[in-house]
Amino acid sequence: MKRYIFILIVLMVGIGGYFYFTVRHAEKSAPEQILSKDSIILYFSSNNEEYLVPEVRQIILRGHIEGQILEVIKELIKGSTVQQTNNGKGLINVIPDGVRVNGARLEEDGTLFVDFSKELKERHPGGSWAEMLTIYSIVDTIIKNFPDIKRVKILIEDEEIETLAGHIDTRLPLTENKDIVRIDDERKG
């Protein structure tokens, strides 16, 4: 009897051990889990250039917050991807062609310094409202997606600028502008 009990115990330990080690091995060699996508909000201009409209997009955000901010800005620079609206016209990207985001630095007080290439200034069409749309497309997009950021300071080639194209004051960091946004026009991309 004792012999049978002994054999039973050995079998149980053996089978248990087998399953334990094989499952562990399966876990280690399993492919890396696919991270879930994040919904981000990007602000583009309405086609009549009167206000900004939010567009929702799914991307994967990972890593340090400054890296995530750069990814969001790169999506903004790509422009709207939503199909044309009912009136046959899509949203307008108010960041000029060829603009690159060079870097972002978040200060402890919630101020984000974001540096763009010179094309943001040199290729901007000018005009007060056109500048407003560009500036707040950037500022509102950042603050909407990263609530810990309170204000955004725009730099061009790591230099401070007085205005973007001669009109709107960019000497000090800018806070979110909700008046320039129309929410009921939200697009999903």
Place this chain on the structure above:
Amino acid sequence: MEKGKKKKNLLKVVFFLPFLVSPFLLNLFILFLIFLQPFLSYASESNSTPRDLKTIVIDPGHGGSDKGGEGRDGILEKDIALQISMSLKKKIADKMKLNVVVTRDKDYDVPLEKRVTIANAGNGDLFISIHTGSAHSDELSGIGIYYLDYEGVGNESGEINAGDIEDEKKDVEVILKDMARSDYVNEGARLSELLQKNLTDIIPDQKIILKPAPISILKDVNMPSVLIEAGNITNNEDVKRLKDREYINKIADAILNSIKDYSGADEKGNLK
């Protein structure tokens, strides 16, 4: 003389003593003034008499190497701005008894800070910056009128840190300056509305937008201010208008009429 001086000093001590004893009280007083000032401005507006005008500052935008916006056929914002400004200057000289200061009278560079210096040193009572507009798409047409609002004035630069008190007199000066700026904001908004009305009257077929915007130069001049964009240089229809001398003069007439309305001048341009 000494007694009078002693009395003044005594009054100062009596006034400031509570604040010296309690910095908390001083903070409270300053915050009270800050919150109260918009209401003071609005209250005075309903019974206000037109501002006494002596000097108008006209600011033709851009200039020299700063071309401003550029139309497809080479039309330049800086040239149109100068044309409108010179037309306006002449009309004011002919029809109103006002001094006119211009930040430039030919095609040369004038940095923003120099324009501000010219305006402030000239003791201007109104600052009118003249531009053309520009848009991301070439379909957008219209005249833009821009003014400061409280968001533009604030924008982090107008905040007073009540906790950082060292000199009571200095803080009172800051408060008074901020209250003056609020007055400029209200008056600038009023001038903007008059511009919208007069431009609509003279150029009824042109779309006109009126919007607040944190425009750098408007924030820096010590007087009520507006910025006008007389049509979009990126739009073909607007460019046709801007090339028409009659249109340029119409814009100048609308601005002139707005100054008259603002000042309460009669039809002959006589100020009260």
